[in-house]
Amino acid sequence: LAKTTQPISMDSYEGQEVNITCSHNNIATNDYITWYQQFPSQGPRFIIQGYKTKVTNEVASLFIPADRKSSTLSLPRVSLSDTAVYYCLVGAISSGSARQLTFGSGTQLTVLP
Amino acid sequence: EAGVTQFPSHSVIEKGQTVTLRCDPISGHDNLYWYRRVMGKEIKFLLHFVKESKQDESGMPNNRFLAERTGGTYSTLKVQPAELEDSGVYFCASSHGGLGRYNEQFFGPGTRLTVL
Numbered sequence: 703l704a705k706t707t708q709p710i711s712m713d714s715y716e717g718q719e720v721n722i723t724c725s726h727n728n729i730a731t732n733d734y735i736t737w738y739q740q741f742p743s744q745g746p747r748f749i750i751q752g753y754k755t756k757v758t759n760e761v762a763s764l765f766i767p768a769d770r771k772s773s774t775l776s777l778p779r780v781s782l783s784d785t786a787v788y789y790c791l792v793g794a795i796s797s798g799s800a801r802q803l804t805f806g807s808g809t810q811l812t813v814l815p
Numbered sequence: 816e817a818g819v820t821q822f823p824s825h826s827v828i829e830k831g832q833t834v835t836l837r838c839d840p841i842s843g844h845d846n847l848y849w850y851r852r853v854m855g856k857e858i859k860f861l862l863h864f865v866k867e868s869k870q871d872e873s874g875m876p877n878n879r880f881l882a883e884r885t886g887g888t889y890s891t892l893k894v895q896p897a898e899l900e901d902s903g904v905y906f907c908a909s910s911h912g913g914l915g916r917y918n919e920q921f922f923g924p925g926t927r928l929t930v931l
Contacts, residue, residue, distance in 0.1 A: 745819070745906050745922025746858070802848060802860040802871060803908075803920060 706790045711810040720777045722809050724790030727771050732794040735766060735773045740787045740808070749788075750775070777811075785813045817841070819923035821907050827929045833895040836926045838907030840889070846870075846910040847890050848920060849882060853903035861905075864890060897930045904928070 707725040714720045726735070734753050738746040750757055752764040752773070763776040777784060787808040793801060820839045828834050840847045849861040861880070862872040866887035875882070879898070884890040894901055904927050908920040 744924050745908065747922065748919045751919070802863055802874070803850075804860065805850075805858040807857060 706792055706806045708788075708790050708806060708809045710807065711812070713812050713814060714780055715814050716781055717779050720780050720784075720811060720813075722775045722777075722788055722790075722811065723772055724775070725772045726790070726792045729770050729792055730794065733770075733792045734794070735764065735770075736791045736793070736803075737762070737764065737775045738789045738791065738803075738805075740789065746789060746805070780811075780813045782813050782815060784811065786811060819907055819909050819921050821905075821923040821926050823926060824924065825927045825929075827931065828897055829931050830899055831896045833893065834897055834928060836892045836894075836905055836907075836928070838890045838892070838923060840907070840909030841911075841921055844909035844911050844921075845887070846920075847884060848908040848910075849890070849892055850874075850906040850908065851903050852906070853900065856903075858906065861892075894928075897928075899930050902928055902930045 734751055736751040737749045739749050740746040750759055750762045750764045752766055754766050754770060757764045765774040775788060787810050789805050789808040791803055793804060819841055822837045826834050845866050847864040850858050851861055852858045860874040862875055862882055863870045864884045867884050879894055881893045882890060904925040906922050906925045908922045910920045
């Protein structure tokens with residue numbers, strides 16, 4: 703399983719765009735990149751997933767360069783409620799097989815007023 | 816639609832006692848996972864059920880832990896006898912299938928276990 707490296711913590715202010723970068727130098731050809739969000743006293747929650755280039759949904763964007771050795775989660779105009787831990791996960795999606803998730807340390811994002 | 820639920824939310828027991836955690840996955844989800852985070856550590860995978868069968872139990876720490884999923888619906892995780900190092904938060908997650916939404920797993924709120 704590919705190892706991921708993220709900043710331990712980040713601070714931002716309300717209304718700003720936040721970019722969290724994750725390094726995954728030994729990502730494999732079959733690996734997808736997935737980001738989860740976790741609030742205190744809750745389980746992790748899926749945010750976004752991608753394989754290459756750019757993916758956008760209603761809450762975030764995910765930028766993946768051509769070499770796929772890193773990825774950047776972009777949160778537009780954060781609010782106080784976006785304060786949470788964000789996890790970058792890398793793993794393969796095998797045909798017909800739902801697999802375990804491998805969590806790293808995550809990034810504690812604190813949004814300040 | 817109800818999400819993944821776990822019971823109890825908190826449990827405080829003494830070393831040597833037995834505790835049983837329960838997880839109810841989202842209805843229709845064949846895949847059920849158990850994870851845990853012990854103090855100061857990362858969330859770690861314990862095991863994976865597909866319906867009532869154990870697909871992968873490589874993360875189970877030792878034979879004091881027993882997971883079951885009779886009938887392929889809810890699952891229980893029993894710790895017997897509990898040790899101090901078992902303290903932590905136990906998460907359950909479920910997913911619909913192997914493909915589709917790329918194996919998106921839906922997590923419950925977790926059970927916080929404290930062993931004294």
